[in-house]
């Protein structure tokens with residue numbers, strides 16, 4: 001899936017909330033999206049989901065099945081949790097929601113009307129409806145907000161499972177809830193611009209390989225943008241030097257594709 005020079009504004013003559021976003025998302029990617037309040041995270045997620053269309057630029061290669069768990073799940077519908085999930089299952093062609101409800105420990109919520117759910121419980125319902133269709137693209141807006149500890153702890157493994165099936169997972173998150181996942185990509189929206197960064201750990205020379213491995217890539221490598229031929233080079237170096245090497249390499253504008261710890 002690719003974003004090419006995506007810009008978005010809500011109304012003509014208003015400012016662009018997202019500006020010139022370029023990104024490539026590959027099957028199996030898990031992406032953490034950060035940014036201050038009002039930076040444009042939800043807007044970017046809605047663009048990725050196809051719920052809003054770019055004002056300029058294009059989004060191509062979106063997987064056929066998109067699961068979207070919004071930050072404010074509409075809890076004012078006159079259904080119980082079960083009735084709602086059954087309805088969504090029919091909409092999704094008979095998708096099985098029960099295993100997800102079990103995994104998110106929702107038994108005690110099934111008979112509760114949506115309007116009576118706490119924020120965290122409503123969010124779980126939103127997650128189940130997003131997960132049930134086995135999405136090729138799973139988008140979660142602030143999924144950790146208000147969640148109970150058990151569900152918080154199970155969310156990274158759920159994200160990892162979706163990614164292991166070849167799905168793309170992207171979650172806006174202030175709380176670093178997915179940080180434990182190897183290969184996690186980090187996006188930030190700053191002043192409407194999408195940036196990919198390494199973990200803060202990488203800024204420190206004391207970073208271990210395991211820590212470095214959690215942030216191996218950069219979205220907008222100049223070599224890709226220029227359209228010039230590219231080459232991939234494998235480099236072997238002492239594990240203790242990885243973080244410093246990556247920092248220097250990125251400063252030069254090059255892109256890390258893969259990091260593997262050997263021996």
Ligand SMILES: Nc1ncnc2c1ncn2[C@@H]1O[C@H](COP(=O)(O)OP(=O)(O)OP(=O)(O)O)[C@@H](O)[C@H]1O
Nearest residue numbers: 010011017035036037038039040041042043044071
């Ligand atoms: N429907 C809308 N119409 C007009 N402006 C909007 C709309 N939704 C969001 N905005 C504006 O777009 C900007 C980005 O909002 P967005 O909700 O995408 O940010 P965010 O990073 O998700 O913020 P938060 O963390 O507070 O949810 C904000 O200035 C917001 O006021």
